[in-house]
Amino acid sequence: MDISIDPASATPPYEQVRLRIAALAAAGDLSAGTRLPPVRTLATDLGLAVNTVARAYRELEHAGLVETRGRAGTLITAAATGTPRAAQQAARRYAETTRTLGLTPEAALDLVKAALTA
Known part of the structure; x- marks a missing residue:
């Protein structure tokens, strides 16, 4: 830093x-x-x-x-x-959902990366 x-x-x-x-x-x-x-x-x-x-x-x-x-x-x-509040809330909801589904953090991030590049 x-x-x-x-x-x-x-x-x-x-x-x-x-x-x-x-x-x-x-x-x-x-x-x-x-x-x-x-x-x-x-x-x-x-x-x-x-x-x-x-x-x-x-x-x-x-x-x-x-x-x-x-x-x-x-x-x-x-x-x-400067991340918009709506994006922060969406990220929290996604994290909660993937935890509930039993996904690892790595798997959840891989899904997001794939979705963003699609």
Whole structure:
């Protein structure tokens, strides 16, 4: 993930992190479901305090751009990527249906890929 902090900027570091992650998601460089680095890892990589990165993640979550799932980490949401809500709902319904039918995630994805190329 390409994030850098400009210490001379008037924009606080947490806001620089927040803006960059949001921009990467909106541009499609971070797709829905992409797991962000753990707070401590990103803080170390950027030379920031853990609380600074944690605040950026909290603000992203409050805006609905990421979702924190405990040990599963912090993930980019479909909303952050500009995916229309109707498409998000269709994907959820499809996932529920394929699970009910007993398909593996790989088989369900193969069906979608085949349908999209047909």
